[in-house]
Amino acid sequence: MRITGCEILHCNAGWRDFSFLKLQTTDGITGIAEFNECYGSPGLSVVIKRLVDRIIEMDAMEHERIHQYLYAVTRQAPGGVNQKR
Structure with missing residues (x-):
């Protein structure tokens, strides 16, 4: 059962948007997860899409x-630019 793709869905609930990740597999099974971009994390959809692109064809x-x-692939390197003050 390999991952074949994803779809990111946004639903306006009036005071905020709900966001969902829908993963598809070769066996026709679909997985759904919820995430949120409303509280200071704009751009999370792009990050999720890029991470899913890395796992396409994985079991x-x-x-x-x-x-x-x-x-x-996402951990910071010790002593990297983000860790320096």
Whole structure:
């Protein structure tokens, strides 16, 4: 069961938007997750889309492998520019 793609959906609820990530697999199974861009995190949809692009064709059942891979590609390097004051 490989991940084939994603769709990001936004729903206006009046006072804020609800955002959803919809993942599709080769077996026709769909997974849905909720996230929020309303409280100071604009651009989160773009970040999520770019991360999903990295896991296309990975086996959805190997969630620990996917987690470790995404952690490895997003962690900060010790002593990097963001950590210097």
